[in-house]
Each structure stands twice: as C-alpha cells, then as structure tokens.
Amino acid sequence: MQPNWIKQRAYLTPNRVALSFHDEQWTFNELYLQSVSLAYKLNTLRLTNGKRVAILAPSTPHLIELLYACMQAQCEMVLLNGRLAKHELAYQVEDAEVDAILVADEELVKLPDDDRIIPFSKLYKTMESEYDIAAQWNEDFALTIMYTSGTTGFPKGVCQTVSNHSSSAISSALNLGISEKDTWLCTVPIFHISGFSIVVRSLLYGMKIRLYEKFDAEKCAQEIMEGTVTKMSVVSVILENILSEMEQAGKKAHPNFTVALAGGGPVPIDYLKRSEELDLRVAQTYGMTETSSQTATLANEDAMTHIGSAGKPLFFNEIKIDAKDGESIGEILIRGPHVTPKYIGRFKDKPTTINGWLHTGDVGYLDEQGYLFVVDRRSDLIISGGENIYPAEIENLLLGHPNVKEAGVCGMEHDRWGQVPVAFIVAKEQMTDQEIIGFCKQHLANYKVPKHVHFVSHLPRSGSNKLLRRKLMQLLEE
Numbered sequence: 001m002q003p004n005w006i007k008q009r010a011y012l013t014p015n016r017v018a019l020s021f022h023d024e025q026w027t028f029n030e031l032y033l034q035s036v037s038l039a040y041k042l043n044t045l046r047l048t049n050g051k052r053v054a055i056l057a058p059s060t061p062h063l064i065e066l067l068y069a070c071m072q073a074q075c076e077m078v079l080l081n082g083r084l085a086k087h088e089l090a091y092q093v094e095d096a097e098v099d100a101i102l103v104a105d106e107e108l109v110k111l112p113d114d115d116r117i118i119p120f121s122k123l124y125k126t127m128e129s130e131y132d133i134a135a136q137w138n139e140d141f142a143l144t145i146m147y148t149s150g151t152t153g154f155p156k157g158v159c160q161t162v163s164n165h166s167s168s169a170i171s172s173a174l175n176l177g178i179s180e181k182d183t184w185l186c187t188v189p190i191f192h193i194s195g196f197s198i199v200v201r202s203l204l205y206g207m208k209i210r211l212y213e214k215f216d217a218e219k220c221a222q223e224i225m226e227g228t229v230t231k232m233s234v235v236s237v238i239l240e241n242i243l244s245e246m247e248q249a250g251k252k253a254h255p256n257f258t259v260a261l262a263g264g265g266p267v268p269i270d271y272l273k274r275s276e277e278l279d280l281r282v283a284q285t286y287g288m289t290e291t292s293s294q295t296a297t298l299a300n301e302d303a304m305t306h307i308g309s310a311g312k313p314l315f316f317n318e319i320k321i322d323a324k325d326g327e328s329i330g331e332i333l334i335r336g337p338h339v340t341p342k343y344i345g346r347f348k349d350k351p352t353t354i355n356g357w358l359h360t361g362d363v364g365y366l367d368e369q370g371y372l373f374v375v376d377r378r379s380d381l382i383i384s385g386g387e388n389i390y391p392a393e394i395e396n397l398l399l400g401h402p403n404v405k406e407a408g409v410c411g412m413e414h415d416r417w418g419q420v421p422v423a424f425i426v427a428k429e430q431m432t433d434q435e436i437i438g439f440c441k442q443h444l445a446n447y448k449v450p451k452h453v454h455f456v457s458h459l460p461r462s463g464s465n466k467l468l469r470r471k472l473m474q475l476l477e478e
C-alpha cells in the first residue's frame with residue numbers, strides 16, 4: 001500500500017507552491033481542498049472506486065485539480081489527447097469501455113455525441129456528497145490508462161499502476177536529484193506520460209509545476225534565461241524552437257536551470273551541440289508509454305562524452321539487447337517496476353512482457369560501458385541489397401543541414417536492391433535534390449544515400465507530433 005499521495009503531500013508541506021499558471025499560484029493544501037470538494041461531486045455522480053473515466057481537457061489548473069480529484073476518488077483515468085480526430089477519440093473511448101467522459105466545455109466539439117459525456121460546467125454544479133476518501137492506495141491500482149502514440153499502428157491502451165508511476169518518479173529523482181527550489185516547466189501534454197509524470201513528481205517530491213496551456217517558445221526561453229524554472233521536459237521540435245529563441249536573444253541558460261529532459265524520440269546531434277553553446281544542459285532520455293516515462297537517461301556529466309546516447313538505465317531498471325549471435329544490435333528489452341502489467345481493450349490479451357521482459361520494438365545497442373544507443377524502430381528498418389539501413393541515421397544527418405527544417409526517410413520498393421531509401425524534406429529555403437544528395441554522399445555510405453529526394457510542405461505526424469514514416473509515401477499521391 002502507499003499513502004494517498006495528495007493527502008500525504010498536503011499534510012507534509014501544505015504551504016509549498018504546487019502549481020503556477022500565468023500570474024496565479026496554488027499551494028498543495030489549496031489543491032488538496034479543491035480536489036476533495038470535486039471528489040465529493042464525483043461521488044454524487046457515482047464515479048468512485050474503480051470506475052473508469054475518460055478526461056479531455058486542455059492543460060490548465062482545472063485539469064490538475066480534476067486529476068487530483070479522480071485519484072482521490074480512486075477512478076481509473078483514461079487521458080485523452082485533444083489533438084486527435086473525432087473518430088480516433090471515439091475509438092479510444094469505446095476501446096476503454098469508460099463509465100463517463102469528463103470534458104472541458106470548450107473541448108466538447110471534439111467528441112461525437114455520447115450519453116456518457118459530463119461537461120465540466122455540469123460537474124462543477126453537481127452537489128457534493130461527503131464520503132470517506134481512501135487514505136491509502138493499492139500499489140496495483142491502475143491510476144491511469146494512456147494510449148500509445150499509434151506510430152506503428154493502432155494505439156494501445158496501457159495501464160499504469162500506482163507503483164509504476166511512483167517507481168518512475170523515484171528513479172528519476174535518484175538520477176537528476178531534487179532541490180527545494182525546483183520548478184518543472186510543463187508545456188508537454190499532460191495526457192501523455194511525459195506530462196503526467198511531471199504531476200506525479202510534483203506530488204512525490206513536493207515540487208512546483210510551472211504550467212503552460214500551450215507551448216510558447218519565447219516565454220519558455222525567457223524562463224530558462226532568467227532562471228525562473230529549473231527543469232523542463234522537451235521533445236526535439238520544442239527544444240529546437242527554444243534554441244532558436246535563445247540564439248536570437250543572444251543569452252545563455254541561467255545557472256538555476258539544471259536540465260531539459262529530452263525524450264519521445266531521437267534528438268538530432270546538432271541540437272545537442274547548439275544546447276551546449278548556450279549552457280543549456282540536455283539529458284537525452286528513452287522511454288515509452290509502457291514504461292511510465294524514462295527507462296534510461298544520460299546523466300548530465302556524460303552528455304558530451306556520450307553524445308547521442310540515451311544513457312544508462314535508471315537505478316531500478318534493467319535493459320538488455322536481444323541480438324543474433326555475433327551481433328551487438330538487436331531489439332531493446334526492458335525490465336523493472338515501471339513496466340506496465342497490462343494492456344486493455346483490443347490488445348488486452350497481448351502480454352506486455354515475455355519472461356518478465358518488455359519487448360519494445362525498438363532496435364539499439366549497449367556500448368562497452370553499458371550506455372544505451374537507440375538506433376530506430378524495428379518496423380522501419382530498410383533492407384537494401386542485404387544491408388540494413390536505419391532511417392533515423394539519415395534523418396539525423398539531414399536535420400543537421402542548415403536549410404532543412406524537417407526530414408523523414410522511408411524505404412521504397414526497388415527491382416534490383418529490394419528497397420532503397422527515399423527522403424522527404426521540408427526546406428527552410430528553396431534548394432535542389434542534388435544539394436541534398438551531395439551532402440549525404442559526404443557523410444554516408446553510398447547505399448544509405450537517398451535515391452530520391454522529395455520537397456514537401458509538411459510531413460505526416462501523429463496526434464503527438466511524431467513522424468509517421470509509414471505514411472510518407474502517401475505524400476506522393478497528394
């Protein structure tokens with residue numbers, strides 16, 4: 001059992017600031033009291049003790065309060081991604097068989113009609129009925145259900161338990177350290193594990209969250225340069241925007257700022273070098289929905305000596321590579337207390353582990369010192385004339401070209417070689433395919449050089465902004 005995190009935090013450090021948004025702030029005790037009142041309303045609606053509720057809301061203090069309330073009411077929360085299309089949201093709500101859908105009024109238009117919808121305005125007007133809020137939580141309780149990004153196929157509903165989340169937060173603290181002055185800048189979506197894990201860390205560490213409803217590169221860069229925040233989570237696109245702002249402002253990161261945790265996908269090496277110039281410490285991290293956030297993270301002191309690595313596993317976690325005899329590259333397998341025990345819905349019969357190990361579908365290797373290098377997704381491997389080509393290597397190179405804004409690489413059928421790599425590029429300024437091919441020839445083995453280069457206005461991305469390589473070829477049909 002674990003103590004009710006919200007009650008425990010309000011008891012331990014009631015007057016510490018938990019949340020700051022625009023010019024307002026809330027202490028842990030204030031949020032606790034507000035969430036108790038909301039939990040009593042949920043009780044009137046019979047949404048307590050294991051009921052499954054979907055939540056669709058932007059990242060505002062109302063959402064944080066509701067997350068606290070649902071946790072106190074012991075509901076399983078299905079966190080919905082507001083960037084998804086109507087039919088994608090409808091799919092997740094059906095797949096998760098939710099009892100209710102709590103929706104911020106301004107987001108109602110995003111969902112098809114459904115009797116289970118309860119707008120926030122209705123929830124707030126509901127009478128309170130007092131009941132005994134659990135003082136302790138079962139470790140196996142599914143606090144959240146999150147859908148994977150759907151990069152490789154159908155999004156999978158992943159159950160994340162109390163102990164998955166707490167072990168993830170503890171491991172992260174053991175690696176990054178905690179200070180009383182910490183303020184975590186949260187601009188990543190809370191419906192993803194990258195954002196929700198900040199809420200968990202805040203409760204477990206007693207740490208302030210500086211919340212933004214939408215990412216604002218200029219304001220975030222300012223917070224980093226002025227030292228009003230100490231940590232933040234980024235994906236590579238966000239990092240790039242911040243770097244550009246800081247470069248324009250000609251100012252470095254404030255010494256208060258300790259780390260930008262960069263995950264969700266590979267971070268181009270060029271971005272890491274630019275960060276170094278700006279004294280902006282970046283810790284590359286590797287994780288997924290199934291591991292409730294980070295599995296491995298590159299410690300600050302190793303950032304420049306192991307550039308491109310996702311570091312070593314966090315303290316409680318293990319990583320091994322399932323490689324063929326004589327090879328060092330293979331599928332990344334993960335074991336640890338942060339690994340989900342089960343999928344729900346359509347994938348409910350798919351085991352999450354085999355003999356205790358999660359098979360990630362990602363390919364990588366460990367170097368002699370045990371640093372993890374994530375190479376790519378196994379499903380995106382291009383085999384050309386018997387040689388393995390990983391699109392990420394080529395994309396990484398292309399993103400280092402000063403005129404390339406976005407890059408995506410996939411395989412195309414080829415009579416002689418089986419498959420050949422093809423590049424799709426969003427350019428900053430007009431350029432020719434020969435420039436790109438010439439650039440690649442300087443840095444890559446010949447068989448890895450894209451055989452065709454297509455300039456496009458955008459790349460296909462998922463609701464969480466991930467590149468969908470499986471849809472690149474469709475751009476040619478548009």
Ligand code: ATP
Nearest residue numbers: 148149150151152264265266285286287288289374
């Ligand atoms: P789906 O499982 O539905 O195909 P997804 O795997 O993209 O979608 P997430 O759980 O959001 O869903 O993303 C986790 C994946 O992101 C990892 O399995 C890995 O492929 C990629 N990833 C995360 N961190 C890194 C990293 N540091 N380097 C390379 N890839 C990463």
Ligand code: MG
Nearest residue numbers: 148149288361
């Ligand atoms: Mg996945």
